[in-house]
Amino acid sequence: MCLLLSRIIQANGGSPPLTYKKFLHVLSVLGEPEKPCRDVSAEDFLRCPTPADPELAYGVPSLADLGLEVQSETPWPGGETHALQRLHTHFQSQGWVSSFSKPRTVPNSLLPSTTALSPYLSLGCLSVRTFYHRLSSVYAQSKNHSLPPVSLQGQVLWREFFYTVASATPNFTKMEGNPICLQIHWYHEPESLEKWRTARTGFPWIDAIMTQLRQEGWIHHLARHAVACFLTRGDLWISWEEGMKVFEEFLLDADYSLNAGNWMWLSASAFFHKYTRIFCPVRFGRRTDPQGQYLRKYLPVLKNFPSQYIYEPWKAPKDVQLSAGCIIGKDYPCPMVCHTEASQRNLGLMRQVRTEQQKTAELTRDVTDDPMEAGLKRELQEEEELLEGAEPRSRSKRLSGSADHKSRPSSWTLETVRLSEDVT
């Protein structure tokens, strides 16, 4: 794997490809990944049953020993046997595998609408090569199949994409000192962060997702989008690093590279730039689950609300709240922000950050031409900003001399890395 990442980077001219398309191009030059040394079948694993008492057999401490609450049921029983069974179940439906298109899967179905193999991949229960080559054999039998980025194969290539970039980017899980990350002066608001973290934002769609995350350790990718956008550029304007840490804590599939990469993506800090596309915490979930079954499952306090109000229960008249047995502001929190106002304000902040970044980039370019003149320009610009009286909190931090992403700092090195060992 390490070898592969460095080969990709080498084939791309010494730096990691920063777009998925470019990444795919490099892969097409390098050819297919190796097969696993032996293709293990589900039957093989049926011959290797788990001992009746694993604790006794392996001396593994129980959850209770570790002081953790024992949950009677988990949707994610561990081990390769379960992983291969899950793989097998999904791959039985050739049509589903071949026509898979990620954006069309549903974030709030009661059972995962995707393979949900990520915990098994990230914990090493399932070999990604096994997955890849099983998939190839299904593709080989079908007349036509979907393609990256939306296809099932595309999903696992996203994983490799983020591994590649992460392996060659300093400070990949941080904003500061991260040359591909937009530098933003996020708000420091621990109380707001805590409301988001503990599913008390007052937006049922957001709180249900955060509840599923905390209870079960897995949420659909689009659900991750919803809560990530809400925390960062959409509503709360809190750093993606904070969200990343919470995901790291609760996600069974938490992965160094993918977690950071996707948080940068969603916060429009890197990879993704159409920051005007903001998820609405009311409408986004309602689109695919108008009855709010998902909300009723994870937020039982709201389960008796009529569908009309369940995504925005604060709009329900008092008598509706009474008969639903849930008073907003008492039994369930009021929305912590006005989404329309917050998202508009944040849109403005984001535009400001990018305008400033451009200015800084121009100045940096000037420095190479004529340092004296550029210095003067910089002074003038700073004066101008002072006169404008920009609100300090909303001003982006200056990139310390490396605003132009093309001119990377000299400390930029290709660490070819033990990362992939950490995460697979």
Add this chain to the structure above:
DNA sequence: AGATCCGTTGACGGA
């Protein structure tokens, strides 16, 4: 250099 292309998954309204 400047135009052009295009990107995994928005929201909305209409067919």
Add this chain to the structure above:
DNA sequence: ATCCGTCAACGGATC
């Protein structure tokens, strides 16, 4: 239900 065009508030990569 699902598909599609529009909106227009984008930026980077590419030629």
